[in-house]
Structure formats: structure tokens, C-alpha cells
Amino acid sequence: MTNTKTAAKSAPKNKRPASLDRKKARAGWVFVLPFVLGFLIIYLPIIIESIRLSFYRIKPITGGGFELLPVGLQNYQEALFVDPDFVKTLVSGLKQLCFDIPAIVIFSLFMAVLLNQKMFGRAAFRAIFFVPVILSTGLIESIDAQNIMSEYMEGSEGINDGSGESVASELVSAMDVERLFANMKVGSELVTYVTTMINNIYNIVNRSGVQMLIFLSGLQSISPAIYESCSIDGATAWETFWKITFPMISPMILVNGIYTIIDSFTSESNQVMTFISGVYEQADGNVISSAMSWMYFIIVMLIIAAVAGVMSAYVFYQRRD
Amino acid sequence: MDAQNMQKAPAVMKESKNKIKVDFERTPLKERLMAKFGSLFFVQKVVWFIFRLVLLVGISYVILFPFFSKISGSFMAPEDFVDVTVRLIPKHFTLDIYKAIINELGYWEAFVNTLVLSVSTALIQTFVCCVVAYGLAKFKFKGNNLVFLAVVLTMVVPHQTLQLSLFMQFRYFDILGIFSLLGGGVIESLKILPFAELNLTNTYWPMIILSMCGLGFKNGLYIFMLRQFFRGVPDELEESAYIDGSGVFRTFIQIILPLSVPMMITVFLFAFSWQWTDDFYTTLFFTTTKTTLMPDIIDIPKSLEMNYAGQNLYYAAIRNTCGLMIIMPLIIMYLFCQRYLIQGIERSGITG
Numbered sequence: 001m002t003n004t005k006t007a008a009k010s011a012p013k014n015k016r017p018a019s020l021d022r023k024k025a026r027a028g029w030v031f032v033l034p035f036v037l038g039f040l041i042i043y044l045p046i047i048i049e050s051i052r053l054s055f056y057r058i059k060p061i062t063g064g065g066f067e068l069l070p071v072g073l074q075n076y077q078e079a080l081f082v083d084p085d086f087v088k089t090l091v092s093g094l095k096q097l098c099f100d101i102p103a104i105v106i107f108s109l110f111m112a113v114l115l116n117q118k119m120f121g122r123a124a125f126r127a128i129f130f131v132p133v134i135l136s137t138g139l140i141e142s143i144d145a146q147n148i149m150s151e152y153m154e155g156s157e158g159i160n161d162g163s164g165e166s167v168a169s170e171l172v173s174a175m176d177v178e179r180l181f182a183n184m185k186v187g188s189e190l191v192t193y194v195t196t197m198i199n200n201i202y203n204i205v206n207r208s209g210v211q212m213l214i215f216l217s218g219l220q221s222i223s224p225a226i227y228e229s230c231s232i233d234g235a236t237a238w239e240t241f242w243k244i245t246f247p248m249i250s251p252m253i254l255v256n257g258i259y260t261i262i263d264s265f266t267s268e269s270n271q272v273m274t275f276i277s278g279v280y281e282q283a284d285g286n287v288i289s290s291a292m293s294w295m296y297f298i299i300v301m302l303i304i305a306a307v308a309g310v311m312s313a314y315v316f317y318q319r320r321d
Numbered sequence: 322m323d324a325q326n327m328q329k330a331p332a333v334m335k336e337s338k339n340k341i342k343v344d345f346e347r348t349p350l351k352e353r354l355m356a357k358f359g360s361l362f363f364v365q366k367v368v369w370f371i372f373r374l375v376l377l378v379g380i381s382y383v384i385l386f387p388f389f390s391k392i393s394g395s396f397m398a399p400e401d402f403v404d405v406t407v408r409l410i411p412k413h414f415t416l417d418i419y420k421a422i423i424n425e426l427g428y429w430e431a432f433v434n435t436l437v438l439s440v441s442t443a444l445i446q447t448f449v450c451c452v453v454a455y456g457l458a459k460f461k462f463k464g465n466n467l468v469f470l471a472v473v474l475t476m477v478v479p480h481q482t483l484q485l486s487l488f489m490q491f492r493y494f495d496i497l498g499i500f501s502l503l504g505g506g507v508i509e510s511l512k513i514l515p516f517a518e519l520n521l522t523n524t525y526w527p528m529i530i531l532s533m534c535g536l537g538f539k540n541g542l543y544i545f546m547l548r549q550f551f552r553g554v555p556d557e558l559e560e561s562a563y564i565d566g567s568g569v570f571r572t573f574i575q576i577i578l579p580l581s582v583p584m585m586i587t588v589f590l591f592a593f594s595w596q597w598t599d600d601f602y603t604t605l606f607f608t609t610t611k612t613t614l615m616p617d618i619i620d621i622p623k624s625l626e627m628n629y630a631g632q633n634l635y636y637a638a639i640r641n642t643c644g645l646m647i648i649m650p651l652i653i654m655y656l657f658c659q660r661y662l663i664q665g666i667e668r669s670g671i672t673g
Binding site for chain 2: 021023030031035037039041042045049050053114117125126133134139143202206262265266273280289301304
């Protein structure tokens with residue numbers, strides 16, 4: 001803390017004495033002090049410790065306690081080359097991520113635009129749509145993950161003994177839609193994307209609550225005067241959406257994209273996370289799990305950086321300052 | 322036709338002191354109805370209305386149906402799960418599952434413990450996040466951006482990555498080596514404390530300490546939300562408070578905090594419900610079964626254990642009932658607070 005205080009003190013010396021600024025700077029440090037202290041004392045050591053541990057191997061001593069043996073990169077090598085499932089899970093998890101994120105962002109934007117319109121029962125619909133934000137987290141998510149109840153209730157083909165998935169519960173029969181799209185000469189990849197998205201609708205709805213809230217707040221902050229002048233100039237709703245709403249909401253799209261990436265790769269239902277937790281539970285695997293999670297973290301950070309870099313080039317900022 | 326109408330003076334039907342009733346020659350009703358309901362614009366509106374309603378009702382159904390199925394399953398007797406004719410409405414209505422959970426799994430104990438934990442951490446988190454976010458939003462000091470970067474970092478690093486180190490930190494709790502210096506016996510004369518390190522696992526302290534530093538579950542998100550909110554509060558408000566002679570802290574407590582009550586309720590609601598259903602921290606820090614918390618009650622009660630055809634479904638129903646009983650208090654709270662939740666978010670105006 002001492003060096004930060006001196007920094008705050010010495011800064012104004014070069015300029016004219018600005019006592020209020022100096023006071024305010026000091027007050028600012030007092031406000032963020034709890035976080036800074038916690039970060040320096042608890043969080044940073046934990047991170048450093050975790051990185052350090054991933055280069056060691058824990059060897060329990062019979063009398064209790066343990067011994068740390070430095071093994072260099074062996075944990076990482078083991079995770080990458082020895083463990084048969086890690087790379088496979090990682091690749092399929094990342095594929096899933098690439099699929100989920102556009103689906104969630106597009107869906108939540110669409111729903112936020114709908115819920116922002118004036119209509120009958122808007123308050124009720126909003127209340128229902130934000131239920132997942134509160135209720136499908138943590139415990140409930142892990143209960144739902146092994147839930148065979150709803151399939152049984154929806155299914156129309158007698159009892160499902162829980163061993164296999166009931167085909168009847170799929171919302172869309174993929175075959176029909178595929179035939180439809182095949183006639184329209186759209187690529188088959190798009191078709192599978194759309195059909196899986198529709199079949200996953202429950203999952204997507206459950207995970208897009210916070211994003212919907214953020215989009216909704218963004219939509220509320222667009223001045224109605226712009227829409228008014230648009231309609232006077234004779235723009236259709238479609239044009240208004242692409243020329244006004246979309247650019248104005250684009251910072252939110254960036255925020256939501258990044259939030260979705262973070263949220264889905266730290267969530268319990270994420271298969272890579274489950275896999276890593278599973279390794280952690282194993283008696284000997286503690287350290288490998290931490291090596292695995294750091295590798296996963298670095299990959300996801302790279303993805304976030306790439307997404308943020310690409311998207312922020314297209315984001316439109318309204319100059320207000 | 323219009324020109325004729327214009328020329329004709331409207332006939333005055335009735336005239337009183339300050340009212341006048343005039344009879345125009347009106348367009349016939351049929352034409353007016355055609356103009357209103359027959360136009361393309363109107364058809365478009367109706368089609369859009371129906372499409373929107375169907376979509377919203379459909380997705381609401383997707384959201385709410387699991388709850389219905391869980392609720393109906395929780396009242397069913399084991400026989401109903403092998404009966405093909407039973408779907409949503411139980412034939413043998415019974416409260417056995419609820420009774421068993423309350424009596425055998427210690428529901429009320431878990432309820433009280435989790436309530437104490439959630440309320441205390443949520444209150445602390447709301448206040449600390451407010452303070453930190455206000456400091457980040459309204460004060461320009463060197464390192465402001467650096468601190469904000471640190472906040473983002475805590476949001477991005479998944480806690481699962483840190484679970485081993487996090488556990489170690491609180492299993493052998495020590496602030497900057499002070500405890501081991503004072504109690505470890507490195508220097509004999511300095512041995513004041515009877516312990517060298519504290520074992521904080523199986524207490525509420527790890528969570529409370531994390532909350533006090535704004536490092537708890539998803540606290541980065543709260544700080545981010547509140548920071549955006551405080552940025553939207555006009556500076557003039559504080560300036561006039563300063564001119565009136567109020568200090569920085571008094572301004573914060575007397576002017577800013579009352580302003581941000583809806584936003585604080587939002588954050589409290591998030592913090593409370595996410596802590597309530599959290600199973601990462603609770604299973605990490607509570608290694609013994611001495612303190613019953615919500616994750617511990619997801620189990621099959623002894624009296625309901627059985628072996629028959631519908632066993633899998635029945636066990637799923639029991640687990641779902643546990644889930645229902647866990648979120649029951651949250652649903653009640655949500656019904657009362659959802660107005661604030663949406664208001665608070667709308668006012669925050671998170672715009673990039």
C-alpha cells in the first residue's frame with residue numbers, strides 16, 4: 001500500500017497544487033482498498049500457488065502432511081499425451097463452445113427486442129423469462145444434468161427406463177426439417193446447426209437470462225427520439241432494426257459475447273470442467289487437474305482475446321463525452 | 322366528395338353555454354371499418370401479434386414445464402411411476418417424499434444454516450461491491466485501470482482452476498505470515514498466539530473473508546454492474562454535496578447509497594440466490610458432515626429406498642423434490658423482488 005500512497009501524493013507535485021484532486025485520489029484508494037487488499041493477500045498468492053503447484057507432484061507422507069517434488073513440465077505432458085481423454089474432451093468442449101455462443105447471443109438479443117416492445121402481459125413474460133437467472137444455477141443445474149423426469153413426462157412412448165434418451169421428446173424431428181432445407185438448397189451444416197439449436201432450446205433459454213437482462217438495459221438506453229425521427233423518415237421496422245438498434249446495441253453484443261464465453265466455460269455443465277473436476281477427485285490426480293485447468297484457461301483466454309479483437313473492430317460507439 | 326363536404330357548413334345540433342354539438346356528414350361505418358381492419362398495415366400487425374404471442378408462450382412453457390413436471394412428480398407414489406396411464410396428474414396422491422426429506426435429511430437444519438450463510442455473505446458482498454465499484458467509477462487515481470483489470474481477472478479465472486490452492490489457503494490460514502511469526506515459535510520471545518495457522522475449513526469464515534474482499538462467487542460481475550451504474554449518476558450531485566461541506570464518505574453514504582437502492586436490491590438478489598444454490602464453495606470448504614447445508618440434503622431417504630421396476634424414475638423424482646424444496650424460498654423471494662430486479666437492471670444502463 002505504501003508505494004501507491006506515495007504515487008498518489010507525488011503525482012500532483014509536477015502540476016499545480018490541486019488539493020481536491022489529491023484528496024479525491026486518496027479517497028478513491030480507500031474505496032477500492034478492500035478489494036486491493038484481498039486481491040494482493042488472498043487472490044494473487046492463490047493464483048501463483050496454483051501455477052506453481054502445476055509444476056510439482058504431491059507426495060503424501062505417512063505421518064500426515066505431504067511433500068512437494070518438482071517435476072517440471074511432466075504434469076502438462078501427462079495431461080496432453082498420457083491421459084487418453086483430456087485432449088478429446090478439450091476439443092469437443094471447444095467445439096461446443098463455438099456452437100453455443102452465437103446461439104445464446106442471437107437468441108437473447110432476439111428475446112430482448114421482443115420483450116422491449118409494448119404489449120399485453122409484458123411484465124408477466126419478463127418475470128417468467130428471468131426465472132432461469134435465479135433458479136437454474138449451481139445445485140439445480142447439477143440435479144437437472146441427471147434428470148430423466150422431464151423426458152418421461154414429455155415422451156409419448158410409454159415408460160423410459162432411464163437408460164436411453166427418448167427419441168420422442170425431441171422437439172423437432174430433424175428428418176423433416178432436413179428435408180425441407182434440402183429442398184431449399186441450403187448447406188447441410190446450417191441445417192444441423194438450426195435443428196440442434198431448436199432441440200437445445202431449453203439449455204439455451206436457461207443460459208441466456210443474464211444476457212437478456214444486459215441487452216434489455218442496453219435497448220432501454222437508446223433514445224426514443226432516434227426511433228421517432230426514423231419513422232418520420234419512413235423507415236420500416238426491419239430497416240430501423242439494422243440501421244439503428246443493431247449499431248446502438250453492438251457494444252452490448254461484445255459484452256455479452258465475452259460474458260457468455262466466460263459463463264459457459266466456467267459453468268458446471270461444461271464437459272471440460274466436469275472432466276477436470278473428475279480428475280481432481282481422483283486420489284493422485286490433484287496436480288494434473290491444475291495443469292489441465294491452466295491449459296484450458298489459456299486457450300479460453302486466447303479465444304476471448306480473438307473474439308474481443310474481431311468484434312471491437314465492428315462495434316459502434318456513440319460519442320457522448 | 323371531399324370538396325362538397327368542405328363547402329357544407331356543419332349543422333349545429335345543440336348549443337349550450339360552453340358546449341357545442343355539431344353533426345358532420347361522416348364516412349359510413351363500413352368504409353371506416355374497412356379502412357381500419359382491411360389495410361395491409363393492420364393485417365401485418367395482427368400476424369406479428371399472434372406470432373409474438375405464440376413464441377413467447379411457447380418459450381415460457383419451455384421454461385416452466387420442468388417445474389410443473391417436478392412438482393407433479395413430487396406428489397406421486399411409487400406405483401404411479403410404473404403406471405403407463407399416469408403422466409402429469411398423480412393417481413395416488415402422497416406427501417411421503419416431502420415428509421421423508423424433512424424428517425430424515427435434516428431439511429430445516431440445512432435451511433437455517435444456508436440462510437445464515439447466504440444472508441451474511443450476500444449483505445457483505447452487496448456493500449463491499451458497492452464501495453469498490455464507487456471507487457472505480459467516480460475517482461480518478463493512478464492505477465484505477467489496473468484495479469479494474471484485476472476485477473476482470475477475478476471474473477475470468479474460473480474458481481475450479483483454483484480449488485486446490487483455495488482449499489490450502491483456508492486450511493492453513495495465515496495473513497502474510499503474521500500468524501506463523503507470532504505463534505510458530507521461530508522467535509521464542511515473539512510467541513504470542515497459541516497457534517501457527519488457523520484451520521478455517523468447516524466454518525463460515527472462508528466465504529465471509531472472500532466476500533469482504535469482493536472475491537466471492539461472481540463478485541466481479543457485481544462490481545462491473547455497479548460501476549456502470551455509478552458512472553451514470555451525474556457528477557453534479559456529488560459536487561453540490563461537496564460545496565455544501567459534506568465529505569467524500571458522507572456523500573457516499575447519505576447521497577449515493579440511497580440513490581442506488583434498486584440496483585443494490587438487484588445485486589443482493591443475485592448474490593443471495595447464487596450463494597443459496599452454490600455447491601462449489603460449500604462442498605470445497607465443508608469437508609465434514611457436521612454442518613448440514615443445502616447440497617447435503619440431495620440424497621435418497623432411507624425409508625424410501627426400494628428395488629422395483631420404476632426405481633430410476635422414482636429416485637429421479639426424489640432428487641427433483643429435493644431441488645424443489647431447495648429453491649422454494651428463492652421462488653417466494655423472486656415473486657416479491659422481481660420488480661426490483663428488472664428495474665435495477667434497466668436503470669443501470671450498462672452500455673459498454
